[in-house]
Amino acid sequence: MGILMKGKPVADAIKEELKAEVQDLKAKGIIPKLTIVRVGADPGDMSYERGALKAMANINIDTDARALPENIEQTDFISELEKINADTSTHGILILRPLPKQLDEKVIKNFIAPEKDVDCFNPINVAKVFEGDETGFPPCTPSAVMEILKFYNIELMGKNAVVIGRSMIVGKPAAMLLLKEHATVTVCHSRTRDLPLVASGADILVVGIGRAKMVNSNYIKDGAVVIDVGINMDEDGRLCGDVDTDNCINKASMITPVPGGVGSVTTSVLAKHVVQACKMQLSLL
Amino acid sequence: MGILMKGKPVADAIKEELKAEVQDLKAKGIIPKLTIVRVGADPGDMSYERGALKAMANINIDTDARALPENIEQTDFISELEKINADTSTHGILILRPLPKQLDEKVIKNFIAPEKDVDCFNPINVAKVFEGDETGFPPCTPSAVMEILKFYNIELMGKNAVVIGRSMIVGKPAAMLLLKEHATVTVCHSRTRDLPLVASGADILVVGIGRAKMVNSNYIKDGAVVIDVGINMDEDGRLCGDVDTDNCINKASMITPVPGGVGSVTTSVLAKHVVQACKMQLSLL
Structure with missing residues (x-):
């Protein structure tokens, strides 16, 4: 009889490690932050968002959940994204996908700041995963x-x-x-x-x-x-x-x-990527 | 006894097809052009360059061979590259690698215009090869x-x-x-x-x-x-x-x-990528 490899102990171990790291960062006046960008109100997206927000809160990572209108135009979406890119308090950005049809992912993926792209949307990170470069964030x-x-x-x-x-x-x-x-x-x-x-x-x-x-x-x-x-x-x-x-x-x-x-490990990995992104942006890695 | 798959007939077939394509382009007043950027005078680089120039001439693709000094500084190299990127008469750019030590390929690769990057240096093209997107140029x-x-x-x-x-x-x-x-x-x-x-x-x-x-x-x-x-x-x-x-x-x-x-097919592939790049840049594909 094979052993069941449950995700929870894996997630717990990651979270414990991250909690300690986040505490160290806090002592330096730094709080890692994830901004989640959701367009519309797809139930699957909302469920994933709730799980992610809960996981981040558990590790004391700050979050900002941006809900954009279902019918947002591409130029408006990109200008929102560029504001988040430029916001130094946000270290990780997660755009919930797939995006609605009027938003062309092939265009938008180039606009997310690669160093904040914690779920491998930007081609810079896609290429890094292909190359085996660990400064990128795999999905x-x-x-x-x-x-x-x-x-x-x-x-x-x-x-x-x-x-x-x-x-x-x-x-x-x-x-x-x-x-x-x-x-x-x-x-x-x-x-x-x-x-x-x-x-x-x-x-x-x-x-x-x-x-x-x-x-x-x-x-x-x-x-x-x-x-x-x-x-x-x-x-x-x-x-x-x-x-x-x-x-x-x-x-x-x-x-x-x-x-x-x-599935029970993915949001912990997301948190890990946010902390790693935060450290890289502040040259702490 | 197995059959030897020689490269020459493959290269010849590619060249014949390209010659016809280049002729069609010429009738429209368009001449595809490859710019080769070489730093220093490495014998391997120079040999590859000669082969590439000969192959392009054979297909009536224009070429420009830029020889930059062995000790060129990174900022100067990048500014040369950006001039070639901006030159609308050049459709493909091949940078002979490896570059000398003072030039950081991890930085420079981001500067070559992806649409002219006919040998997969820019991460945009690396990601496209990983994704199976045929608008990129594999090595x-x-x-x-x-x-x-x-x-x-x-x-x-x-x-x-x-x-x-x-x-x-x-x-x-x-x-x-x-x-x-x-x-x-x-x-x-x-x-x-x-x-x-x-x-x-x-x-x-x-x-x-x-x-x-x-x-x-x-x-x-x-x-x-x-x-x-x-x-x-x-x-x-x-x-x-x-x-x-x-x-x-x-x-x-x-x-x-x-x-x-x-080895006897690679320069024909390079030529194919140059013609493809030319057509894409002029929205003919």
């Missing part, structure tokens, strides 16, 4: 995957890591972060032939493909470490991952649950 | 790999591609370009355990690790397609690749020679 989800692997002492050097999914918010950056830790990395996707065969070569399997319980024990090598990034609803309307956990847990040595796995 | 060498695979009708969708090497000029961009064509891509490197085993799972093997003749038949699956990106000197002072071609040619179905393989 929070693949960063959370790496935090979990680190917390549970999973050795990566020379191991075979297989990533299922090639999105820019999970698969590709996860592949680059694993490569940076010297894993041999395979990226699979919907066109991969014999996916169970490829996946079952993995010592570490990261799944972020967005299909409920698609990965069963045929995809798992005996003793593999499985990280499930998916968040889906099953037929009974219950939250589930991309991995059929019950079916895999006897074959995997360790597996993250959904809910309670990767 | 010329991995682009040449893809041109060879296309010319020789190698199917990529769903195939297992293994890339040995994870540099930013070959391995990582090659991995992204293969992924864009829907191959399942594995990136290997010096820390990979049992590299011959991993490599011999490849339908398409791309080798860019910089070690003379390292890859022998133990790394090759029967019938694999092998692309050798290495350029090294063997013990007798002769040019050779990272693959021991003689040893592998009976196992591989197709293999690129060195010299005469990937």
